[in-house]
Amino acid sequence: MHVTRADVARMAGVSTATVSNVLNSSGKVKKSTAEKVMKAVRALDYSPDMIARSMSTKRSMQLGIVLESLSNPFFGDIVKGFENAANQKDYFVNICTGFNKLDEYFDNFITRRVDGVFVAALPYKFNMDRIYNLVDKGIKVIVSGNVGADLEKVSSIENDYCKAMKEIMQYLYELGHTRIAYLAGFRKNMPYDLRIKGYLDMVRELDLPCGEDLLIEGNYPYTTGMQDGYEYARDIIASGKKFTAVICVNDLVALGAIKALKENGYKVPEDVSVVGFDGIEFGKYWEPELTTMSLDKIRFGEKAFEILYGDMAGKGTASYELAVELIVRKSTARCRE
Amino acid sequence: MHVTRADVARMAGVSTATVSNVLNSSGKVKKSTAEKVMKAVRALDYSPDMIARSMSTKRSMQLGIVLESLSNPFFGDIVKGFENAANQKDYFVNICTGFNKLDEYFDNFITRRVDGVFVAALPYKFNMDRIYNLVDKGIKVIVSGNVGADLEKVSSIENDYCKAMKEIMQYLYELGHTRIAYLAGFRKNMPYDLRIKGYLDMVRELDLPCGEDLLIEGNYPYTTGMQDGYEYARDIIASGKKFTAVICVNDLVALGAIKALKENGYKVPEDVSVVGFDGIEFGKYWEPELTTMSLDKIRFGEKAFEILYGDMAGKGTASYELAVELIVRKSTARCRE
């Protein structure tokens, strides 16, 4: 049979309240009593029922993390960082990865009484009102991706992508590149990618001859895998536009783009320099090794949890911006001519 | 305030039992009553409390999936397949990714009353007794990785790696290769990788001149990422052993190995052919494109859930073997000489 607190209490000759008190180490139980209780716990191989516990405490000790895909190791690392940090504090994390059913997840969060959720999905996938609805129900949330969320209600964690992009542009410019393409993955009017803003700002600031002509927008559903990079690069080559450098919205896109470039007779970096974002491990082994704007993905996940934890502990929402770092490898070089 | 079944019942002018009956669509409620109830549900924006529900039903509708890492997209895809299938049946899945704290997870599964768990971690990481302990507590489990588990107690899902390996060997042999190395990642005496068995069998069957000399064992902690592949390949090159083909325990290792090979002046596939396992997307974009023994990772995750679901539904344990398929690309070629 299933052993409960009552069994333990009976064996130890105390009340269930006392068992609770020792198990939750409230410190208000005499040492000798506590020992009796622990002995019974061990003897019966008793393990507390978290569900019953949640029922009383109104805290499920469950978190949700929602993201579209795990095919990009970038997200895998973020999940890992988040989950490990959460676990340290006795939270379990539910992974929610779906491309088309985010709404269902939000309903589930409410009905399952999760304590908090980390939304790392593409923002165009959901409605901010759904998020606020969670908050109204007492669920803390942290978002990522420049959703333009009300920071009184939800926390946020971002990378300084605008600055990062400017840094890349500056770097490329100093290498002599002026015809710099950007494989953006998203569309210009989508507000959540500050990379686009950084790019456009620099095009103007540096007075680049290409203007906005080399900003290659993405197409619905805006996936950003290797295949997409391959296709975007193939398209821009086919268009006949001239360029000597291409920045990509992430490393996967960059890797796919390099493939297309090579197939079409371009040498990387001799003919065209390529830069990615994310700093996934693969880039280091690519040929040529990928120059990338890297960030600490594990740390990103950990930090997201910390902020969420703070909010759950009553400290209120917070926002944070992670540092990114340009890692120069072999896919970029001085512009020839 | 938080709205409960009692509120709904009051508004609809029925008992809470009736509300339950319509919400669980037991079909024993008059249509007109059900409509009254649903109207109240909507009016109050009521959502059921799964925790309270679990409390009565003794089912948490939570699953666990444990794996070491998400850095390899191979696992990301498996998680995705598993999670999506689980979600279809109203299960939430807890992701448990830790390299060193598997035991904690097992305790948590019990205390949190998960209904089932999918253990996709390296078997040397845990003790089978811990798994059986879960089963004794009523938690269904499915394992992967040839743990030599008692199939009366737990389900299993495997790939036919032994056969797959033999197929690769045969393929390479027909291409004229006889000095075929295997970067095994694990040690020979570890029982859970049937690839090793397949390799050794074929070495004998084909009467290969290398004997066991080209079986390169892994070192603790037996990680199998690109860095590892890079190092294993570097080591075998340094050893001076002659080989014309190398099979790798997974694609990541293969990709790292190719990098090391190239750096040391070997051309792939002209000088040495390389084959991986898994069929992750990256291989397709590599240079050269990677020949690999591929399997449907999403399907793998889905199938694992199906089996677990069957067990949870009382159908008992089951075991399943997934088909794998050799995808020949550009990293393998006829042996010259």
Added chain:
DNA sequence: CTGAAAGCGCTTACAG
């Protein structure tokens, strides 16, 4: 077809 009531296994003031 519907309702009263017991029960699921905890926690937490409150009394003593």
Added chain:
DNA sequence: CTGAAAGCGCTTACAG
């Protein structure tokens, strides 16, 4: 320092 009791929000026989 310890215990009796109410409460958390559901489900499920069982009566009617």
